[in-house]
Amino acid sequence: MRYVVAVAETNSFTRAAERCLVVQSALSHQIARLERELGARLFERTSRRVRLTPAGAAFLPAARQCLDAAERAATEVAAAVGEVRGRLAVGLIPTVAAVDIPGALRDFRRQYPYVRISLRVGASDELAEQVKQGTIEVAFLGLPTTARPQGVNVRELARDRLVAVVAPDHPLAGEPAVDLRRLSAEVFVDLPPKTAGRAQSDQAFSAAGLSRDVAFEVTTADFMARLVGQGLCVAMLPSAYAPQLTGVTTIEVTDAPARVEYVIWSRVSCTPAATAFLAILDIPAALGTERNQHDLV
Missing domain, CATH: 3.40.190.10 (Periplasmic binding protein-like II)
Structure with missing residues (x-):
């Protein structure tokens, strides 16, 4: 089963054998033996590629489940004798x-x-x-x-509040605090819509009756900070996370959302x-x- 999964994932008997640390002839022999036992071919083999047959596609999910179950059984036995694997x-x-x-x-x-x-x-x-x-x-x-x-x-x-993150030379950088109304005039970078991280800020601005311009959408906070550092936009990030960022300035938000x-x-x-x-x-x-x-x- 491990050999079948390896061939299916690599689309190659050679690469599968390398992954499984066996010679290719042994791997091919075992798969052929399994095919005889099942009464169906699992792979179509040509000189250019290897791909699953319909029977192979049907066999693969069950094979993965069996391998997962075998690994879980082994880990449970190890745990029973005081060893976590x-x-x-x-x-x-x-x-x-x-x-x-x-x-x-x-x-x-x-x-x-x-x-x-x-x-x-x-x-x-x-x-x-x-x-x-x-x-x-x-x-x-x-x-x-x-x-x-x-x-x-x-x-x-833990519970935390968001802070504003701006470029060091931004007009707000010298302010001790700012509110959502003032921030709503800025161009923002934020996480994609419908994510929990984005919802924190969206809900806060909406509850305050404010709208904002989210001109940049990214999936990582560190890249958000890089855009902010270039003066392209501002952001709102958790205060406990903000100290990890470099090249930006953080400002307390008086009516900030919490997470x-x-x-x-x-x-x-x-x-x-x-x-x-x-x-x-x-x-x-x-x-x-x-x-x-x-x-x-």
Whole structure:
């Protein structure tokens, strides 16, 4: 099954054999043996390319599920004898500030060196959906105070207010504070529409009866700051995250919107690696239904 998945993902028997650390003849032999057992060809092979047959396309999802199940079984056995193995996929928004993610991963890696770790940066709503689907185990989100993660275990980490971010030579740079009405006259850079990060600012301006010109839309906070530093626009970012930026000036916003940072994980199952990572953060993976009911949605 691993060989089939490798060929399907690389479209090459040669590259698949390299990935699986076997000679190509052995890989080809095992796949041919599996095809005989199944009574169907899984790949169409020509001198120029390799592609899945309809039977192969039908076989591939089940093969991946079987491999995932086998890996989960192995990690559960390891955990039962006190050893955490397997994989840990962590999702995070670009502006996470409530947790020192690199520091937490450093501590986790020291204790559990056999866990393979992947980090995925994205928007809060996308990350929450991936946790529900089991694609990632743990995610760090930032949401407006009017929203809260649904269908997952959730723990609130911190609350923060947004600040204005401007170029050092901007006319507002010397001001101790500014309000939304004054900012509404500026050209903005912000996250794409319908993202949680964008909603924080949109809702605040709308509630104040104000509109603004968002001329630039980007997906990362660091690039937002680069545009701001060139004097092209201004931005609003969380105050706890803003000190990480260089080449810009931050200003308090008197009527600034707030955001809440959360950590979330699956209600259905929590892998030994995810449980161990949450423990590094002093968060119990199995929240009690009474004592921590306010943390469950």
